[in-house]
Amino acid sequence: MxxxxxxxxxxxxxxxxxxxxxxxxxxxxLLIHYIARHGEGxxxxxxxxxxxxxxxxxxxxxxxxxxxxxxxxxNLSPQEQLLILDLHSRWGNRWxxxxxxxxxxxxxxxxxxxxxxxxxxxxxxxxxxNSTQFQHIIRSLWMPRLLHKIDGSTSTSSMSYxxxxxSQPANYGSQHLTFLPQLPKLPQxxxxxxxxxxxxxxxxxxxxIELQDQNADSEQCTGPCLSSTESLNIPEIPRVSQYPTxxxxxxxxxxxxxxxxKDCFVESTCYGMETINLANMSVSGGVGNSAGNSHTAExxxxxxxxxxxLWNIDELWQFRNLQLSGESGSCF
DNA sequence: AAAAGTAGCAACCGCACGTAG
DNA sequence: ACTACGTGCGGTTGCTACTTT
Numbered sequence: 001m002x003x004x005x006x007x008x009x010x011x012x013x014x015x016x017x018x019x020x021x022x023x024x025x026x027x028x029x030l031l032i033h034y035i036a037r038h039g040e041g042x043x044x045x046x047x048x049x050x051x052x053x054x055x056x057x058x059x060x061x062x063x064x065x066x067x068x069x070x071x072x073x074x075n076l077s078p079q080e081q082l083l084i085l086d087l088h089s090r091w092g093n094r095w096x097x098x099x100x101x102x103x104x105x106x107x108x109x110x111x112x113x114x115x116x117x118x119x120x121x122x123x124x125x126x127x128x129x130n131s132t133q134f135q136h137i138i139r140s141l142w143m144p145r146l147l148h149k150i151d152g153s154t155s156t157s158s159m160s161y162x163x164x165x166x167s168q169p170a171n172y173g174s175q176h177l178t179f180l181p182q183l184p185k186l187p188q189x190x191x192x193x194x195x196x197x198x199x200x201x202x203x204x205x206x207x208x209i210e211l212q213d214q215n216a217d218s219e220q221c222t223g224p225c226l227s228s229t230e231s232l233n234i235p236e237i238p239r240v241s242q243y244p245t246x247x248x249x250x251x252x253x254x255x256x257x258x259x260x261x262k263d264c265f266v267e268s269t270c271y272g273m274e275t276i277n278l279a280n281m282s283v284s285g286g287v288g289n290s291a292g293n294s295h296t297a298e299x300x301x302x303x304x305x306x307x308x309x310l311w312n313i314d315e316l317w318q319f320r321n322l323q324l325s326g327e328s329g330s331c332f
Numbered sequence: 333a334a335a336a337g338t339a340g341c342a343a344c345c346g347c348a349c350g351t352a353g
Numbered sequence: 354a355c356t357a358c359g360t361g362c363g364g365t366t367g368c369t370a371c372t373t374t
Contacts, residue, residue, distance in 0.1 A: 020343080020344075021342095021343075021344090021367095021368095022342075022343075022368085023342090023343090041359095041360095042359075042360095043359075043360075044358085044359070044360095045359095055344095056359075056360085057344085057345090057359095057360080057361095058343075058344080060360075060361085061342090061343065061344080062342090062343085065342075065343085066342075066343095093362095093363065093364090094362090094363090095362075095363070096361075096362060096363085097362095107361095107362075107363085108341080108342075108343085109341085111363075111364085112340070112341055112342085113340095115340095115364095116339060116340055116341080117339095117340095120339085
């Protein structure tokens, strides 16, 4: 364990000695108490005055990522995961920027999530996590599944995510999720002209989310298929896709260029309206398997770590190969 | 039960940027 | 305009816990 950079015996050297490695309870207490009295800022000065033999950078990092009272611990909710996936496709590795949208989550945590969970899937598929192919998989498979989970929690547990997490009141009366923060205003060039009042509305309309009851009946489609035909207005969640270059956009409902994509698509309309049609998912055999299945990766299922759901690696491979073989036409 | 492998995460590092002097 | 300093960011490392063999 690298707890100290060096050990010295003289007091004068002790003064200059900087600790590294894991923080002790005593150091945490010192930092918390100092900031409680004097506030943040001037971290190098803060480190000295607080009696911490740490660099200012180290103190800042410890405070922001761990000690700050509003730092939220625990697994990322489906809503948060959805936001991360979406915002990453929009902003790239701008972790701090993404973290601003997720209250209580740090850029480090989001970065770790991306590297350990998302990139893991890309490695399994042997494709670049930043490739359009993988983005397409995320948008066509992963995000709909997260939406399904969100939708499921809406109908079953009344979207109680933040209620549970922070006791903040949530307004579910109109199916609006009030627990997510307002997205920061984008720079002018990034803002697109909304066709709806709220540019970040992600509305799945009753007719658009054509989830068949057959899906509910289908044992094979307990995964990504939305289970409800209710509208779900999520004002503060950014739309799943609004990028001109996103492959998400070019998947055409009426196109049969790719059989798989056709059966599992998310169609993005101009602005403010995200139309998600998972109607035929069960036809394609179900993108995911039921939570009850617990196959290993060797037997064809990858644990996809957003809860208790799994991906079917065979179909991911099919999806990937279709793209690589060009069957998806100009989609990519 | 032990060794090996893997995943998750806290912490560090180097660089870039902003600002005061 | 230049320099030094403080801060923020993204990438990387290394430790620990857990899982698999």
